[in-house]
Amino acid sequence: MELEDLIQEFSQSRYNDLSIEKGDQSIYLRRGATKIIQNNSCVDSPSDNKTNEQSDSVDLSQGDFLKSDRVGIFSSTIKSGDKVNKGDKVGLITAINVPHDLIADQSGIVKSVIVESGAGVAYGMELIELDVENV
Amino acid sequence: MSRKINRILIANRGEIAVRIIRACKELDIETVAVYSTVDKDSLHVKLADEAICIGSHLVTESYLNMQNIVAAAEISGADAIHPGYGFLAENVDFVEILNACNIEFIGPEGDAIRRMGDKAEARKLMKENNVPTVPGSKDIIQSIEEGLKVAKECGFPVMVKATAGGGGKGMRLVHKEEDFAELFELASQEALAGFGNGDCYIEKFVVDPRHIEVQILGDSFGNVIHLGERNCSIQRRHQKLLEEAPSPCISEDLRTRICQAGVDAAKAVNYKNAGTIEFLVDKDENFYFMEMNTRLQVEHPVTEMITGVDLVKEQILIAEGHKLSYTQDEIKFKGHAIEFRVNAENPKDNFSPCPGAIDHLRLPGGPGVRVDTMISSNDEILPFYDSMIAKLIVYDEDRDKAIIRGKRALDEFVIDGVSSTVEVHKQILSTETFKSGYFSTSYMDTEFNLSE
Incomplete structure (x- = not known):
């Protein structure tokens, strides 16, 4: 079944959650998941003269931040003080009801999770601050 | 609803x-x-x-x-x-x-996009709805005798095209009946040698065509109206450079027929929202369906200028489920509009894109002048995207006056730092052919010479 068909079927069904695993692929759908927008919104306000530096960088691995590689709803699977290794899953970004793993592209100790779970995030946005010195 | x-x-x-x-x-x-x-x-x-x-x-x-x-x-x-x-x-x-x-x-329904995007299906649909298409067929010609019969039905000149052909190979223009057999064989052999497939079909060759297109609007209730035609014959490398509305040098009879054909084409796919039907028009005012663009077009402002209709607002209202804001009778045409596409390109190097920083920009203004652009001084024209950086649209009560206004506005237009097509437009406006109003899609290739 095509992904769009699946989403349509799901949206018309009476279920709130749907999880499918097949081989190495998995899909998780949750009703209403993408409509959650919290105060620390995903959007840069253009009327705000301060440029949002979080979305400036083209190089996603630059600096001591783990950045969003897509647009969607963010949820963290780690917390301050956790040690992460390059390649670890550190969170999920859900787009069109499909969650995608956010993978650490560098190792370090989590200083802070900048974006609250449930908030929308833009491409390139800083999500997690790492201390990469003391690993 | x-x-x-x-x-x-x-x-x-x-x-x-x-x-x-x-x-x-x-x-x-x-x-x-x-x-x-x-x-x-x-x-x-x-x-x-x-x-x-x-x-x-x-x-x-x-x-x-x-x-x-x-x-x-x-x-x-x-x-x-x-x-x-x-x-x-x-x-x-x-x-x-x-x-x-x-x-x-x-925009339109997915089904309308799909059907109009499939060339063979669009052509079939147009034929069924009495919208003229270029004579000929995509059917493979089995013999020279059959080919000659089809060619005569189309009327010479005809183009023999190999189904597998490309890049000009496997294609022959045939002007006269007596040359047909030889050129058909040549096209077929060339395609067989070059692509391993000698199958050919025949299409009428429209000599020196003009590109004339019809703007339509349709709503969810099956209402379709046209907003007149645009002439987009000034093209370089098959891309439009200058467009105007209404089209000069067409009879009222052609205008009526081509606009009705546009409406018929849209109705054939239950078209909703704004769309454009492109036609080729020959010197005898025969016109042939080319394709439908199922979207807003770059040159939509010239239609807006002569009708007073805001096409983008209409698109939104249609998408909200409203009926069209106008009946056909309420669409009134007034004056003449010309759009100049200002591209960051080097006209001296076959219009190759030339991105870079704009050191200084001065946009034209004054009565009857509209500029749709995103650029300003010190902006960087990026190499990743289309080279069009501005559209200058001029409007006046008739074509001669619109041309004068166009020259005035182009003279005011200053872009320092990157090459642009501003000078090309000035030269086009000064040619007798352009002023005459009659020119074909080959104008830029055959008649226009860029001077220093």
Whole structure:
């Protein structure tokens, strides 16, 4: 079944959650998941003269931040003080009801999770601050 | 069943994103811009109520990235997406994803896009609805005798085309009946040698065609109206450079027939929203369906100038489920409009793109002058995107006066730092052929010589 068909079927069904695993692929759908927008919104306000530096960088691995590689709803699977290794899953970004793993592209100790779970995030946005010195 | 749109995401960049944002603001609809990392300082980002970065400078990762664009609509609460032109404007998959996500696509139904996008199906559909198509058929010709019969039915000259051909190979223009057998054989042999397949078909060759297109609007209630025609015969490398409305040098009879054919074509696919039907017109005013563009077009402003209709606002109202704001009788044509595409290109080097920094920009103004653009002084013209940086549209009560106004406005137009097509337009306006109003799509290649 095509992904769009699946989403349509799901949206018309009476279920709130749907999880499918097949081989190495998995899909998780949750009703209403993408409509959650919290105060620390995903959007840069253009009327705000301060440029949002979080979305400036083209190089996603630059600096001591783990950045969003897509647009969607963010949820963290780690917390301050956790040690992460390059390649670890550190969170999920859900787009069109499909969650995608956010993978650490560098190792370090989590200083802070900048974006609250449930908030929308833009491409390139800083999500997690790492201390990469003391690993 | 109308449904108010509160917030529109514009899945595009450049001047058209700015154009759409302006229409939204006048309709009191909130706007969400999306942008690539290199477009963060673009005008559409500054003018929109919200802006979301959707990917890198690569169009496949940003403006063509359906997943990020739909996700951007979801996290920003946009209930509709306007695709502009290009990028995802005629992408059936995109329309279907939006349907599944309950986000309104401001454009036609996916089915109309698909049917008009399939050349063979569109042609068949047009024939069934008595919209003239170029005589000939895509059927493979089995013998010289059969080919000659088809060629005579089409009327010479005809083009013999190999189904597998390309790049000019396996193609022969036949002017006279007595040359047919020899040239048909040549085309077939060339295709067999070059592509391993000698199958050929025959199509009438339209000599020195003019490109004339009809703007239509359709609503969800089956109403379709036309907003007259545009002449887009001034092209370089098969891309339009200058467009005008109404078309000069066509009879009222042709105007009536071609506009009706446009309406018939749209009705054949139950067309909803704004669309354009492109025709080739020969010197005897025979016209042939070329294709339908199932979207807003770059040159839509010339139609807006002579009708007073805001096409983008109409698109939004149609998408909300409203009936057309106008009946056919209420569409009144007044005056003449010309659009000049200002591209960051080097006309002396076959119009090759020439991105770079704009050191100084002065835009023209005054009565009857409209400039749709996203650029300003010190902007960088990026190499990743289309080279069109501005559209200058002039309007006056008749064509002669519009040409004078065009010259005046082009003289005011200063772009320092990058090469542009401004000078080319000035020269086009000064040629006798252009002033006469009669010119074919080969004008730029055969008649126009760029002077120093």
